[in-house]
Amino acid sequence: MNKFIIVFIVLLSTGCAKNNPVGTVTTKATQTDTAKTTTVNKMDDPYALALKIDTTDKNEHSLIVSIDLYDKAFFVSPHSNGNFLGRFALSLDETKSLVMKDSIIEFPKSLESYDPFSDRWVNFVKRNTTYTQKLTIDSQKDFEVFGLIKFVIEPRCTMEKVKFVISQRSGVLSIEELDRSTYFGVFSDMVCDVYGPNKKE
Structure with missing residues (x-):
């Protein structure tokens, strides 16, 4: 057994x-x-985006946005002429403490090229690019100002939104990314017609 x-x-x-x-x-x-x-x-990383504050010896401040593109990704430059939906845009909440000065600087400058799909000339950003936005500070006190960067990344055709906050503490300016989101589906259907209402049928 x-x-x-x-x-x-x-x-x-x-x-x-x-x-x-x-x-x-x-x-x-x-x-x-x-x-x-x-x-x-x-899918999630056709680009990398970094934020920083640059302060010169003359106490001049600039917001620097660096974008590296991967896998032939591209987007529409903020300097494109015409009514483009989904092009790169940078905004700050309205405040008297901090305001944007002059136009945003793009380096290297995107070149205008003919786009046969829209039958228009467009400034597509197709290489690693840095944007510089000069800032004017009108307060010596501590403050926080919230901002947003948004653009459509192609060819994935999604709206990218990057929320951030610029803070002044004891006279020192700093920036922090708060949230990054991507919108597919109905959102991308609305914004991926980047050529606006005058798009050729």
């Missing part, structure tokens, strides 16, 4: 081992997870 029980246990153990080879399940799961991560990253 004891011999029968021992033989049964050995056979049962062998059967389980054959059905679940050690390491096989783990390896497959790891490969699957890696594939999913790679796919998600390519």
